[in-house]
Amino acid sequence: xxxxxxxxxxxxxxxxxxxxxxxxxxxxxxxxxxxxxxxxxxxxxxxxxxxxxxxxxxxxxxxxxxxxxxxxxxxxxxxxxxxxxxxxxxxxxxxxxxxxxxxxxxxxxxxxxxxxxxxxxxxxxxxxxxxxxxxxxxxxxxxxxxxxxxxxxxxxxxxxxxxxxxxxxxxxxxxxxxxxxxxxxxxxxxxxxxxxxxxxxxxxxxxxxxxxxxxxxxxxxxxxxxxxxxxxxxxxxxxxxxxxxxxxxxx
Amino acid sequence: xxxxxxxxxxxxxxxxxxxxxxxxxxxxxxxxxxxxxxxxxxxxxxxxxxxxxxxxxxxxxxxxxxxxxxxxxxxxxxxxxxxxxxxxxxxxxxxxxxxxxxxxxxxxxxxxxxxxxxxxxxxxxxxxxxxxxxxxxxxxxxxxxxxxxxxxxxxxxxxxxxxxxxxxxxxxxxxxxxxxxxxxxxxxxxxxxxxxxxxxxxxxxxxxxxxxxxxxxxxxxxxxxxxxxxxxxxxxxxxxxxxxxxxxxxxxxxxxxxxxxxxxxxxxxxxxxxxxxxxxx
Numbered sequence: 001x002x003x004x005x006x007x008x009x010x011x012x013x014x015x016x017x018x019x020x021x022x023x024x025x026x027x028x029x030x031x032x033x034x035x036x037x038x039x040x041x042x043x044x045x046x047x048x049x050x051x052x053x054x055x056x057x058x059x060x061x062x063x064x065x066x067x068x069x070x071x072x073x074x075x076x077x078x079x080x081x082x083x084x085x086x087x088x089x090x091x092x093x094x095x096x097x098x099x100x101x102x103x104x105x106x107x108x109x110x111x112x113x114x115x116x117x118x119x120x121x122x123x124x125x126x127x128x129x130x131x132x133x134x135x136x137x138x139x140x141x142x143x144x145x146x147x148x149x150x151x152x153x154x155x156x157x158x159x160x161x162x163x164x165x166x167x168x169x170x171x172x173x174x175x176x177x178x179x180x181x182x183x184x185x186x187x188x189x190x191x192x193x194x195x196x197x198x199x200x201x202x203x204x205x206x207x208x209x210x211x212x213x214x215x216x217x218x219x220x221x222x223x224x225x226x227x228x229x230x231x232x233x234x235x236x237x238x239x240x241x242x243x244x245x246x247x248x249x250x251x
Numbered sequence: 252x253x254x255x256x257x258x259x260x261x262x263x264x265x266x267x268x269x270x271x272x273x274x275x276x277x278x279x280x281x282x283x284x285x286x287x288x289x290x291x292x293x294x295x296x297x298x299x300x301x302x303x304x305x306x307x308x309x310x311x312x313x314x315x316x317x318x319x320x321x322x323x324x325x326x327x328x329x330x331x332x333x334x335x336x337x338x339x340x341x342x343x344x345x346x347x348x349x350x351x352x353x354x355x356x357x358x359x360x361x362x363x364x365x366x367x368x369x370x371x372x373x374x375x376x377x378x379x380x381x382x383x384x385x386x387x388x389x390x391x392x393x394x395x396x397x398x399x400x401x402x403x404x405x406x407x408x409x410x411x412x413x414x415x416x417x418x419x420x421x422x423x424x425x426x427x428x429x430x431x432x433x434x435x436x437x438x439x440x441x442x443x444x445x446x447x448x449x450x451x452x453x454x455x456x457x458x459x460x461x462x463x464x465x466x467x468x469x470x471x472x473x474x475x476x477x478x479x480x481x482x483x484x485x486x487x488x489x490x491x492x493x494x495x496x497x498x499x500x501x502x503x504x505x506x507x508x509x510x511x512x513x514x515x516x517x518x519x520x521x522x523x524x525x526x527x528x529x530x531x532x
Contacts, residue, residue, distance in 0.1 A: 014366045015373065035389060096287035100502065103509035105464040107479065108501040110471060111486035111494045116308060190378035191404075195468045198383060199483065206381065213384035221384060229377040236376030 037219045046223035055224075061203040065121055066193045069128025073189075074182055077133040081140025081181075082174060086166055098137060106131035106188065110196050119200050124193065131192045132185035139181020143174030172249075179243045186239055190232045310492045318496045327481070332500065335477040338394060339466035342401025343459055350406045350458075351451060354413020355439060367410075375407045380465065383472060397469040404465045405458040412454025416447030449523055456512050463505060478504075 019039055025031050026038035037045075049055040084091040084098075109127050117123035147170045155165045197206025205228050212221040292312050298304060299311040306314075322328035356363040357371075383400055390396035420443055428442045444451070470479025478497050485493025 011365075012369050014369050018370070093287060096284065097291060100288055100291075100506065103460055103505040104498075104502045105460060105467055105505050107464045107467045107471065108482065108498050110468075111482045112498060114486055115489070115491055115494055187376055187378075191380050191464075191468075194378050194381045195383075195472070198380070199468075199471050200486075209381060209384055213388065218388070225381045225385060228381040229379075232378040233373055233376050 034218070037222055041219045042222040042226065045217075045219035046227065049220060049223055049227075055208070058204055058208045059227075061121070062193055062197065062205040065124040065204065066128060066189050069125040069193075070132055070185060070189045072125070072129040073132035073185055074136050076129075077136030077181075077185070078140045078178055080133075081137040081142075081178070082144045082166070082171060084137070084141045085144030085174070086170060098134060098141075102134045102138065106192060107195065110192075110199060113196075114200050119202060124196055124201070124204075127196055128189050128192050132189050135184040135188065136178065136181045139184075140174055140178045143177030144170050146177070147173035176247055179246065183236070183239060183243070186235060187232070190228075190235070194228060307489065307491050310495055314492055315495045315499055318492045319499065322496065328500070331476055331478045331481050332504070334475075335463075335466055335470065335479065336504070338397050338469075338477070339401065339463045341394075342398045342405060342466060343462040345398070345402045346406040346409055346458055346462065347455055349402070350409025350454070351413050351444075353406075354410045354451075355417055355443065357410070358414045358417035359439070359443075371407060371410055375411065379404045380468060383469065387473065392473050392475060394475075397466065397473070397475070400469055401462050401465045405462040408457040408461070409451070409454045412450050412457070413447065416450030416454075417443050419450065420446040449520060452516050452519065456509075456516065459508055459512055460505060463501075463508065467501065 022036070023039045026033045026036055080090075080094065084094050106127075109130055113123040113127040113130070117126055151169050151173065152165060155169045160168065193204070194206040194209075197204035198210045201207040205224060209221055209224045209228070212218075212224065295309070296312045299306065299309045299314075319328065322331075353363075353367065357367050358364070380400070382403065386396045386400045386403070390399055424442055424446060425438065428438055433442065467477070467479035467482075470477035471483040474480045474483070478500055482494055482497035482501075485491075485497065
């Protein structure tokens with residue numbers, strides 16, 4: 001137990017070194033505190049924020065937008081991808097459109113969604129939905145295409161109907177790549193969310209970062225940036241853990 | 252084409268020639284491949300003209316094309332495009348060189364790996380765009396801060412792909428190179444990097460769109476010319492023609508860059524077994 005613990009400590013020591021260097025940099029005046037507030041005062045500001053309602057209102061707004069947008073992207077994106085792999089007409093119709101829109105830098109959608117739906121929640125949800133859908137679609141498509149023909153044939157010859165084969169054979173074998181696509185979408189959703197809130201919003205964590213930076217409250221700004229970074233990291237780790245659990249049958 | 256016409260056209264025989272047939276077939280294939288896009292554009296035009304939506308919500312495609320033409324003629328578009336591409340590509344190349352170097356160092360040196368591995372694995376999933384105001388605070392509003400934030404975002408996939416690629420090089424290759432007395436330097440350049448190139452290139456292919464996305468985001472957030480900045484200005488002034496012109500421009504740029512990368516990949520990896528696999532593109 002202690003060996004494992006010290007192993008973890010050794011592994012993450014570089015992070016601690018960076019944190020200590022940060023604190024020392026402002027402590028000893030290597031850089032101006034206006035440019036880099038000491039880590040201790042960032043933590044203090046962070047504590048002040050966590051205990052304020054204002055912060056949680058903004059965090060709630062961000063999580064709501066990101067959650068709804070991502071959920072729509074996953075459900076609709078996965079359905080489209082599997083549909084494209086399973087029905088030839090759907091593929092003929094959609095694959096060129098997917099191919100055109102996939103490389104489209106998703107940030108281009110920010111002004112359009114703002115134009116359509118204004119500066120509130122709806123435009124952010126639409127942005128995240130549109131921006132995150134294609135990685136899920138491509139993952140689902142590749143996964144479902146890759147499902148072994150022999151498995152599909154055996155299921156069919158054992159008397160499984162088309163829909164049943166789809167649900168019991170194709171969907172599970174598409175899962176690994178589908179879940180990888182979702183992971184990309186998860187990372188992308190944070191980028192789009194924070195960026196769009198930095199650019200056009202009146203609430204949300206991105207908005208809070210911009211607002212504090214403009215107001216010269218750098219302690220607070222650093223605290224919110226670190227909080228967003230931490231949330232993104234935790235979301236990814238939790239997702240990876242869930243993914244491993246969901247794919248345990250493959251081992 | 253001209254040469255074929257000149258020499259063969261008078262006889263009329265070229266119409267049946269196998270060469271002409273193959274050209275025709277290639278054109279036909281392209282037309283079929285692009286037909287959904289053409290249909291999409293026609294549908295866009297039709298919906299925009301039908302009066303179902305206001306021109307503000309969806310301007311006509313022809314109107315957008317006109318706008319792109321005027322912007323090109325006035326010089327606004329070439330300047331914006333140039334600025335966007337310069338920053339995105341500068342960021343991409345810095346990420347590529349630094350990312351591959353760091354990845355090789357991490358794969359080969361325990362000390363490097365110890366120090367950078369937790370930083371990379373924590374930094375990768377973090378939404379780094381949130382650091383934008385901090386970078387602005389440090390480096391100002393101009394190209395330097397924009398390129399820095401681009402590198403900050405796009406270096407991660409290159410590093411992880413390089414580490415995985417170099418670590419995955421077959422041990423037999425390394426052993427036999429060492430047996431022939433290859434120096435460590437030559438081992439890196441002549442054995443490890445070429446053998447890891449497929450993975451490294453995949454990392455580069457992942458990261459190029461990221462560089463473009465982040466570059467455009469910085470322009471939207473901070474201004475300073477570029478397609479992102481002009482789209483943001485257009486959006487503020489409710490100039491939907493300008494916004495949609497930006498979308499079309501960015502879509503074309505993104506598509507061309509991604510296609511170029513996959514062509515380059517096919518060329519660089521001709522020797523690799525993957526070149527024999529049927530392409531999905």
